[in-house]
Amino acid sequence: MKKNRVNISGILFYILVIAVMLIILFPFIWQILTSIKSERELWSIPPIWIPKKINLDYYYSVFIKRPFLTYIKNSFIVASSTTVFSVLVASFASYALARLHFKGKNIILSLVLAVSMFPGIAIVSPLYIFMMNVHLLNTYIGLIIPYTTFTLPLAIWNLTTFFREIPFELEESARVDGATYMQTFMRIIFPLAAPGVFTTAILSFISAWNEFLFALVFNTKDMMRTVPVAIAMFPGEHELPWGDMAAASVVVTIPLIIIVLIFQRRIISGLTAGAIKG
Amino acid sequence: MRKRYILEVIDGYLFLLPFIISVAVFLIGPLIYAFFLSFQNFSFLTPQKAQWVGLKNYLDLLHDPVFIKALSNTAIYAVGVVVIELILGLILALIANSNIRGKTFFRVAYYIPTVTSTVAVSVIFLYLFKADGLVNNILSRFGIQGPVWFNSVRFALPSIMMMAIWSSVGTYMVIYLAGLQDIPVELYEAAEVDGANEYQRFWSITLPLLRPVIFFNLVVSIIGALQVFDQAYVVSRGNGGPLNATMTVVLYIYNKAFSEFDMGYASAAAFILFIIIMALTIIQRMIFKDETN
The missing domain is CATH 1.10.3720.10 (MetI-like)
Incomplete structure (x- = not known):
């Protein structure tokens, strides 16, 4: 019985840890995803999460233009x-x-x-x-x-x-x-x-x-x-x-x-x- | 023996000389000059027209509604950011210090935002929190109509605060963590033998022994928070808008000196900030000295 309780609180603890971690890391992940979207995907409402293919136009624009x-x-x-x-x-x-x-x-x-x-x-x-x-x-x-x-x-x-x-x-x-x-x-x-x-x-x-x-x-x-x-x-x-x-x-x-x-x-x-x- | 000591003194100061010179020339010198500027009507475009105006700049500042607004914004920002970030940092440190798997990864992940340029962080958050951005999209799925965050008089400052907490909580976590690891394990073992539960151990061992570290974090974070500039500049494109909602003291001084070219007035404002920071630091040191004695 007691062991069971420890496990549940342990799992809750890990969920908390992962949730906080996501809050910390997500903005970076989102920024990387944004940077490889196509023009249409970038402006789409509602936002598109994962771009269909990797698009390096913005990197080109930043470095060349x-x-x-x-x-x-x-x-x-x-x-x-x-x-x-x-x-x-x-x-x-x-x-x-x-x-x-x-x-x-x-x-x-x-x-x-x-x-x-x-x-x-x-x-x-x-x-x-x-x-x-x-x-x-x-x-x-x-x-x-x-x-x-x-x-x-x-x-x-x-x-x-x-x-x-x-x-x-x-x-x-x-x-x-x-x-x-x-x-x-x-x-x-x-x-x-x-x-x-x-x-x-x-x-x-x-x-x-x-x-x-x-x-x-x-x-x-x-x-x-x-x-x-x-x-x-x-x-x-x-x-x-x-x-x-x-x-x-x-x-x-x-x-x-x-x-x-x-x-x-x-x-x-x-x-x-x-x-x-x- | 005496000769050797004299040699040591001379060598000591020779080693310190580059540091002392650079601080004297590039910090104390300019500070004294800024003090003189603060009593003048001075623009670097027309330095020959500089006039001595006495205390006028300081007196004007006290009646300048934008400066007062900047002071109150900065105070709200500092109190909110410092309190939340110190508490959150401690909680995260306690988590990272417990026996969980992937501790190193956890620690590094929290630390990454703190080495990221504040400008890059601001750009990232501007995009996430734009009116039709991802955050409002997710909120709308729960039937919540999200505000225009950085463009809203009410939410702009809290948004910058949230961003600042997100990006610097890792620093404080790491420093707490080092403090936690310095606490002897025997203390906890002894307390456990005496039947103290986890909360009692935290309140009577962890917290008191962590006091110097908490103090250090407090001083560092207050001084940093009072100088907030980068985020406010990027978010408002330098104007402190909407309606001065994101006008901070440093942004105000920057605009006075380099957009309106009123350097005397800007220097007076900078001196007020300088005195506030010094006063707070001295007060904190006095309180801390009392506690350690």
Whole structure:
């Protein structure tokens, strides 16, 4: 009798789990289906669920009629440069915070925290004026600079956590052998923390890849737009190009989903590092 | 020994130098400049015509009905999104933490929306919730006449809230999950020996030990929610419509600065938001410090 009850609640539990999962995944599935529908199927009322055959017109339209490859290139250059700068600057800072002893460390840690809370909108106007005066509007550097600044806090939290876990004995013996702090950092700490560095890099890349506000304001020339801004600009005067928008959003989302699937353990450990141990 | 310590201090700050410089030049510098702008009548198109106007921008903002509307929209959005997302995130984490099969898949599935660009998410939802879209079609089968969601004065803001919850609940779930896994199993075993049931274990072990994590999630989600922009911009095509129903503070500041070219006024509004965020963070920290002591 008792066993029976457990089974029923177990089944109900699974139904709940699957229902919630469907709510989470369905919008993506629907978007993929929409992107391969034909024009007629797309506008049909009531909506058609499964298209009769795979139609790649919208992908063609996005890549050939629109300069979508340029947008992807822009996003990729900006996001990967941000990642490199952010990881570099953050690992120097994290090495000092995790391994060295000096006064004022707590002030620096609160500075990191303050930056992570900082609303970007507060400095969009002054930075815009600055970028305009030094002719960095509609350039990659103009975006890489604010992105690097804003990804630094998360990168520093993560890397500090990872650097702390490396045994101190290794560093001590290198120091006894006369290595400088820079040498111990380059030869011991950085290589040993490679998985942590990698996680931090992925997280920085994702946040730069998806950023919208600065990209919208700073890079207004069509050929310098990043992917999120480009998609937001798809709607024309009258009708919304649903098919193009569906195809484009599938194209930008799939790479990130693949990254998450492959590196999920690392990403999740990186994300929680600041929250749990910080 | 003393020499070695001095060396460590110097090296420490040398390592921190790139971070300190970038924050000083690209964050604190612009912030100070924004503070000066907020007391001026300033447009980047005609910077030579800038005028010092004292507190006028701030005083005008207090009587600006659109700004007040943006503030109240943002407050409604923040409270609704934060409360629901923190509770839902915890429930999902408890589910993912129980002994079910396919746990990893479950965890990854929830996490996917959080790495998806907010613009892509907005586009996906706009299509699902358009007047003759799939959601209204399904509702009509149950005899319900669905609203025009994003184009309705009443439903536009709740629709954005729902979208935000959908796309970020995974982040909070993942952080809760890490917190749950840090709770020693022995505590639960001991409680079970003492005859505590599942609810008692949750209220007297899980919840109290999860407090720092809940606090962390609370701070992060409030700060994020107060800065909502992307979704409101895409859904309303930048104008905060219909009838300012989706006008948020950041969208308002953006429009003032870059559509109406009134950067002084926009900077004053941005400073108000900045102060609200800082004040809330400090209050939360104070409450939290009291609790840990």
